[in-house]
Amino acid sequence: MFYLVPRNEIPLSFRITIPIISVVLTIICGFFIFSVLGYEPDKALYHFFISPLSRVDKIADLFVKACPLMIIGTGLVLCFRANIWNIGAEGQLIMGAIFAGALALYFPNTQSIWLLPFMAILAFLGGAFWALIPALLKIKLRTNEILVTLMLTYVASLFLDWLVRGPWRSPTSFGFPLTAYYPDVGLISKIYFPGIGYISQLHWGVIMAILICLFCWFTMEKTIFGFQFKLIGDSPKALRFSGFNESNTTLSIFIISGGLAGLAGMIEVSANIGQLQPNISFGYGFTAIIVAFLARLNPAAVIISALLIALIEVGGDSAQIALAIPKVVTGVFKGILLFFLLAGETLTKYEIKYNFNLQSKTND
Amino acid sequence: MIDALILTILMTSVPLILAATGELVVERSGVLNLGLEGMMLMGAVSAFALTYTSGSLLVGLLAGVISGCLTAAIFGFFVLGLATNQVATGLALTIFGTGLSGLIGSDFVGKAVTGLPILFPESFSNIPFIGVFFALDIIAYLSVLIVFIVWIFLFKTKYGLILRASGISHTSSHSLGYKVLTVRWCAVLFGGMMAGLAGAYLPLMLTPHWSEGMTSGRGWIALALVVFASWMPSRIIYGAVLFGAITIMQLAGQARGWTIPPQFLSSLPYIATIFVLVLISSRGSAKYLAPSDLTRPFIASK
Numbered sequence: 001m002f003y004l005v006p007r008n009e010i011p012l013s014f015r016i017t018i019p020i021i022s023v024v025l026t027i028i029c030g031f032f033i034f035s036v037l038g039y040e041p042d043k044a045l046y047h048f049f050i051s052p053l054s055r056v057d058k059i060a061d062l063f064v065k066a067c068p069l070m071i072i073g074t075g076l077v078l079c080f081r082a083n084i085w086n087i088g089a090e091g092q093l094i095m096g097a098i099f100a101g102a103l104a105l106y107f108p109n110t111q112s113i114w115l116l117p118f119m120a121i122l123a124f125l126g127g128a129f130w131a132l133i134p135a136l137l138k139i140k141l142r143t144n145e146i147l148v149t150l151m152l153t154y155v156a157s158l159f160l161d162w163l164v165r166g167p168w169r170s171p172t173s174f175g176f177p178l179t180a181y182y183p184d185v186g187l188i189s190k191i192y193f194p195g196i197g198y199i200s201q202l203h204w205g206v207i208m209a210i211l212i213c214l215f216c217w218f219t220m221e222k223t224i225f226g227f228q229f230k231l232i233g234d235s236p237k238a239l240r241f242s243g244f245n246e247s248n249t250t251l252s253i254f255i256i257s258g259g260l261a262g263l264a265g266m267i268e269v270s271a272n273i274g275q276l277q278p279n280i281s282f283g284y285g286f287t288a289i290i291v292a293f294l295a296r297l298n299p300a301a302v303i304i305s306a307l308l309i310a311l312i313e314v315g316g317d318s319a320q321i322a323l324a325i326p327k328v329v330t331g332v333f334k335g336i337l338l339f340f341l342l343a344g345e346t347l348t349k350y351e352i353k354y355n356f357n358l359q360s361k362t363n364d
Numbered sequence: 365m366i367d368a369l370i371l372t373i374l375m376t377s378v379p380l381i382l383a384a385t386g387e388l389v390v391e392r393s394g395v396l397n398l399g400l401e402g403m404m405l406m407g408a409v410s411a412f413a414l415t416y417t418s419g420s421l422l423v424g425l426l427a428g429v430i431s432g433c434l435t436a437a438i439f440g441f442f443v444l445g446l447a448t449n450q451v452a453t454g455l456a457l458t459i460f461g462t463g464l465s466g467l468i469g470s471d472f473v474g475k476a477v478t479g480l481p482i483l484f485p486e487s488f489s490n491i492p493f494i495g496v497f498f499a500l501d502i503i504a505y506l507s508v509l510i511v512f513i514v515w516i517f518l519f520k521t522k523y524g525l526i527l528r529a530s531g532i533s534h535t536s537s538h539s540l541g542y543k544v545l546t547v548r549w550c551a552v553l554f555g556g557m558m559a560g561l562a563g564a565y566l567p568l569m570l571t572p573h574w575s576e577g578m579t580s581g582r583g584w585i586a587l588a589l590v591v592f593a594s595w596m597p598s599r600i601i602y603g604a605v606l607f608g609a610i611t612i613m614q615l616a617g618q619a620r621g622w623t624i625p626p627q628f629l630s631s632l633p634y635i636a637t638i639f640v641l642v643l644i645s646s647r648g649s650a651k652y653l654a655p656s657d658l659t660r661p662f663i664a665s666k
Contacts (some may be wrong), residue, residue, distance in 0.1 A: 004447055004663050037467060085451050087398075137638075143645040144654065146396070146451055147591055151634040154584065162627035289455055328466030328576060335402075335460025339438070342448035342456065350447070350663070 004350035011348075018344035019294055023308065026337040033332060039325055047322045048315035048333075057200035058314070064201045064272070066303075066310035068093070068284045070209040071264035073291035073302040074216045075257030081220075081297050082253050083233040088134070088149025089261040090285025091156035092127035096262020097269045098160055099126025101276045104186035105168060105179055115185045119266055127262020128255040130156060135254030139247045153285065161278045168276065179276040188271040205267035210303055212260065217300035229253060261285060287313075290338045293345075309334065367496045369616060374500060375570060377601075377608030379404070379562040381507040383586035384593070384600045385514055386558025391590055392518060393551035394531035394544075394657040398454025399439050401583025402461020403556050407432040407563025409465040412574040415477045415567075424477075425503075425564050432560015433553050435461055440552040444545050447661035458583070466576040479572045503565055508601065510558070515597040527551060531655030534662040544662045562586070588637035594644055595654065607633045 027045065034041040052058050072089045079086045086092075100123035107115060130152060137143035161177070170180040188205050190198045220226035231239045232249050239246055269280055287309060294305035316330035383400055390397050397403075410431035415424030439457050442448045480501035482489070488498035518524040529537040530544045538544050562582075567574045585607055592607075593599035610633060614626035644654070 002445075006663070033467075087451060087455065137642060137645075141642060141645045143641050146398075146659070147588070147641055148638055150398075150584065151588060151638050154581065154634045155631045158627040158631040162625050165627075166625060286455060286459070289452065290459075293452060326467055326470045326576075328463045328470075331459050331463025332467060333463075335456045335458075335463060338452065338456035338459065339442060342442060342453055343446050346446040346448055 002354050014348045022340035025340050029336050047319040051318045052314040060200040060202040062310045063206045066306040067206045067209045068264040068268050069291045069306035072261045072288035074213050074299045075260035076292040077297050079257045081233050085146045086149050088153040091153030092130045092258040092261035093265035093285050094156040094160050095130040096123035096127035097265035100266035104182040123262045123266030124259035128259035131254040131258020181275045203271040205271045213303050293341045370496045373609045373612045377604035378504045379565045380604040382562035383559045384589040386555035388590045390551045390555035392531045393527050393548045396450045396659045399457025402458040403432045403435045403559035404563035404579045404583050405465035406435045406461045407560030408566050409469040411564030412567035428560045428564025429557045433556040436556020450659045469574050472574045479569045511597050534657050592637050592640050
């Protein structure tokens with residue numbers, strides 16, 4: 001039998017090595033899974049992890065895929081640091097996209113450059129509004145936020161489904177569940193590199209995402225505001241003693257994380273899709289949970305971990321095209337990676353001790 | 365016509381009853397397993413694959429139960445063995461199970477099996493009014509029986525009391541000399557078996573074929589159902605029939621050209637669950653509250 005003993009100190013080396021070891025172990029598991037299922041494991045792993053890095057335009061695609069993950073992941077880092085379990089980022093993302101979409105669809109012919117900033121603000125408000133429901137329920141009635149955020153995700157997704165099939169459906173969509181296209185000023189443009197031109201789909205939202213991560217890192221590490229966020233998770237009692245209001249802190253964390261998820265939804269639609277449709281997200285809200293854990297709950301590291309998860313996603317596409325491996329295999333990788341990361345989390349907090357002497361066990 | 369509708373509602377509620385009953389026991393022991401969807405899908409794909417290759421429904425059902433149990437064992441290893449965060453581990457299990465089931469099942473897409481037979485002779489189902497209740501398969505009756513057994517176990521036996529105690533206060537339970545982790549292991553594995561059986565019911569009975577992600581959110585509905593039932597086994601049956609009816613109503617409503625948007629009906633179970641959560645957290649008596657040590661990992665002090 002083995003059992004866990006809490007560590008007094010977390011070894012610094014663990015913070016860095018655990019994410020790396022987790023990734024390596026995931027790749028090893030992938031090797032075995034591909035062998036068992038009869039795919040050539042070396043080829044499969046090449047298409048998964050090397051091929052997406054082989055050309056500049058493919059690397060640009062990684063950044064595009066990582067963009068929503070970075071923005072949502074940063075918000076979730078704040079939540080998880082504060083021990084708040086907002087697992088409904090997917091729903092907040094959808095609400096943000098709906099709010100921003102409402103504005104874009106209400107002014108179909110506008111030329112104003114103010115449309116995009118206002119869409120961003122509305123998206124933030126939309127996501128924050130959706131996160132405010134579990135936040136207020138948690139603060140006022142101590143309702144469990146895990147289940148409420150999860151349930152609201154499905155409500156948001158069905159709401160969007162109704163909008164694009166019903167009142168918002170474009171009359172020119174030939175019966176498809178699609179809204180009209182946003183006006184051009186409501187779209188996020190691709191980045192133009194002088195002398196090179198556009199690199200694949202790389203857009204300005206990616207830059208914004210990186211800035212958000214860095215800003216959150218700065219806030220978290222260097223300001224009293226961030227200190228408050230960390231304190232509420234580590235020791236709510238100390239937070240109260242130092243004169244902060246626990247409810248207000250909880251509320252602001254929900255608003256920020258929900259708002260960021262909403263913003264991610266708006267960027268995703270304005271940069272890549274250009275209109276609303278029943279599926280706008282492909283599970284970014286859930287995948288961002290893995291991103292937050294992989295980043296060891298550090299907003300700056302979210303940039304790297306989002307890129308790594310994006311690699312698995314893009315790699316899944318490339319393996320599907322080249323070797324006809326079903327795309328769902330990305331889920332297997334993501335799941336295994338999260339398992340290892342969580343196990344690593346335990347190893348930083350506890351020492352594992354073995355006790356093979358069963359006689360002494362019964363005398364405990 | 366109305367009989368056919370009732371029959372579909374009952375059949376839709378069977379997997380919900382099974383999965384939710386399993387999850388109820390798990391949550392009563394103090395563990396929240398958000399991996400229901402993943403375990404159900406693993407059960408579904410194993411049941412279909414083995415029924416298809418062996419030709420035996422019994423083998424298929426067993427395969428579903430066993431693979432649900434094994435998938436739950438992965439969860440148990442991390443959550444109980446390594447005391448990882450239950451919410452994140454459960455989500456990892458759903459992501460993993462959805463992916464792996466799709467990978468295993470890719471060879472079985474588009475193939476068909478014959479479903480479970482109706483338990484009673486066909487003449488029974490011609491009885492007016494109550495005939496529809498005789499037109500079900502053995503798993504449907506079994507699911508109700510399991511709910512009853514779980515109720516007896518939880519509230520009328522000593523072991524049930526121990527299980528509930530480890531969900532309410534694992535430290536007290538541990539101090540009294542009960543093995544909290546062993547109790548939770550049993551609960552988690554039972555939950556996995558139930559989820560596996562629930563999953564197996566989908567490709568063997570509801571839609572006799574396998575498709576990727578075929579649970580289509582039933583795992584989450586079952587999770588909601590446990591809360592909706594406020595952790596009381598008997599209420600799972602009413603809740604499941606109610607949720608099942610809502611699911612079927614929106615399909616039937618669409619066919620009849622109802623003006624209520626089907627998405628509104630689909631979202632009702634989720635909204636109802638939030639409503640119940642709010643109700644029990646604001647003024648519920650202790651009897652209907654969530655187990656107080658739910659999601660708290662247990663680490664025995666040495």
